[in-house]
Amino acid sequence: xxxxxxxxxPATSGQLATFRLDGDLYGIEVEHVQEVLRSQQxxxxxxxxxxxxxxxxxxxxxxxxxxxRERLGRPxxxxxxxxxxxxxxxxxxxxxxxxxxxxxxxxxxxxxxxxPPDTLEGQARDLIRGAYKLDGKLLLALDVQKAxxx
Numbered sequence: 649x650x651x652x653x654x655x656x657x658p659a660t661s662g663q664l665a666t667f668r669l670d671g672d673l674y675g676i677e678v679e680h681v682q683e684v685l686r687s688q689q690x691x692x693x694x695x696x697x698x699x700x701x702x703x704x705x706x707x708x709x710x711x712x713x714x715x716x717r718e719r720l721g722r723p724x725x726x727x728x729x730x731x732x733x734x735x736x737x738x739x740x741x742x743x744x745x746x747x748x749x750x751x752x753x754x755x756x757x758x759x760x761x762x763x764p765p766d767t768l769e770g771q772a773r774d775l776i777r778g779a780y781k782l783d784g785k786l787l788l789a790l791d792v793q794k795a796x797x798x
Contacts, residue, residue, distance in 0.1 A: 661758045666751040680736045683749050687730035695777045701746055710798040713744045714796050720772045743796040756780045
């Protein structure tokens with residue numbers, strides 16, 4: 649029996665905002681990024697899914713904070729390290745993602761897009777659209793819509 653083949657997400661050319669999470673480089677389409685903030689005070693939400701780190705107050709607007717380490721099946725952030733908050737806007741709604749650090753905005757070409765690495769397992773496999781090879785490093789293209797759907 650062969651494993652079911654996964655449909656490859658469409659490749660995109662353009663700019664990706666990149667960030668680091670547990671040592672790996674990820675990217676999302678720059679048009680989804682509203683702003684990037686240093687660590688914010690989180691208000692916990694009782695009985696929320698584990699990926700929901702809490703709520704932040706963004707200039708009077710309550711925004712859900714999604715812990716990407718949890719969504720991608722990575723270990724918890726080390727004690728004493730504050731996350732960086734990436735606020736994304738999807739369908740008119742703001743949602744924030746907690747990451748380790750922000751990197752650069754990079755230009756990518758659809759011709760450099762490849763299927764997600766076979767080493768991805770579990771939840772990460774469903775959240776990564778594919779990968780771009782950039783100067784000796786691998787940039788994992790995150791499906792931001794799926795990632796913030798806790």
